[in-house]
């Protein structure tokens with residue numbers, strides 16, 4: 001006799017489950033995220049049944065038998081950079097990103113490149129009809145690429161299609177949230193469905209050596225399972241970010257079992273699709289307004305690549321009881337911390353001022369070394385003194401106001417020099433390779449020195 005199915009309540013935010021409904025998830029603390037899902041056992045194709053008895057498996061040694069994982073170059077250097085040199089056969093890659101950011105565009109371009117290189121490529125669109133995908137391909141000028149396309153959401157049908165014929169080199173699923181299997185009662189997009197589909201597809205990829213590319217939607221609400229649940233199941237997680245108002249898009253690797261993380265790829269969204277940007281600094285410094293106070297250029301590093309961006313601050317007397325603090329492209333807590341340090345260690349108070357900080361171009365900066373540039377922008381806006389247009393800043397600021405050394409100092413300086421900058425304000429500590437460096441360097445060990453440079457302390 002078949003066992004009755006177990007009902008459980010699964011958190012759509014973190015994937016944790018409980019056996020009764022509660023308002024607040026005991027695992028992650030989110031409210032109203034539990035949804036009843038019936039567990040019908042392992043997903044199809046996983047080879048596991050309820051009655052399977054264990055058997056001893058063959059054990060192997062650590063000593064390498066093969067070489068480094070072979071990689072297939074994608075034909076898109078920026079994508080190769082982010083993935084660590086190309087797509088690894090048999091690996092699973094998840095691309096997350098907000099609606100409309102360009103995930104389908106990127107994957108269609110990648111599919112076309114694969115297919116044009118003679119590799120069998122299957123593109124399953126669960127969100128768009130084939131006609132829509134074809135229209136996009138036409139706009140991108142990729143109609144002639146031999147990509148095999150289907151609009152399908154049934155996991156069983158997809159598996160049957162995959163098993164038919166030569167194993168594909170690349171499988172694209174757009175998106176994982178749309179897939180469903182009828183062995184589960186839960187609705188498509190719920191954690192159980194997403195997890196089951198991912199598990200099954202990854203298994204197929206590992207067995208056949210096909211590379212698997214999954215699109216995952218990022219939502220703030222718990223209704224649709226975010227890719228967080230499947231992040232631990234896949235080999236590589238990429239995030240596609242960008243600002244709707246700006247054409248450029250950043251592809252960031254947050255997890256990579258086959259390469260470094262924190263690498264970024266920079267693209268520009270144009271009518272003909274995503275175009276790679278080889279010199280992002282030039283792009284982000286494109287239309288600088290260097291004659292206004294409050295603008296300071298940060299010499300940053302993303303992954304292994306230098307990236308110069310402008311920090312813009314606006315400091316204005318407040319008309320409110322509680323002054324406003326807002327940051328775009330930078331951590332708001334970091335801004336609060338910096339304002340507190342300026343106040344406590346340099347005597348520069350912002351208590352009567354609204355403070356706005358913006359990273360130009362829609363880039364999100366997470367490097368602590370940006371502190372000094374942010375501070376320079378804030379001080380410049382407060383004093384009204386324009387900073388020299390040919391000066392860059394970098395250095396992390398500690399709570400004591402000390403300026404700490406940053407990584408890749410020489411790399412930052414070389415990039416600044418290449419782009420025509422003549423001066424840099426940087427930490428006293430840390431070694432730099434001065435060979436061929438013509439920048440005039442101003443090395444400081446405390447934030448107070450920057451405050452003094454920007455005008456008298458208040």
Ligand SMILES: Nc1ncnc2c1ncn2[C@@H]1O[C@H](COP(=O)(O)OP(=O)(O)OP(=O)(O)O)[C@@H](O)[C@H]1O
Pocket residue numbers: 097098099100101102103104105106127139269270271272
């Ligand atoms: N004719 C066009 N010219 C320029 N850019 C376009 C054009 N049509 C679409 N785009 C760009 O492509 C974006 C949509 O790209 P795409 O469909 O790949 O995004 P997505 O991340 O897959 O979105 P979704 O989450 O809806 O699936 C639009 O936001 C727009 O920026």
Ligand SMILES: [Mg+2]
Pocket residue numbers: 103104105127174
């Ligand atoms: Mg899409």
Ligand SMILES: [Zn+2]
Pocket residue numbers: 011012013014015016025026027028029030033
């Ligand atoms: Zn939870």
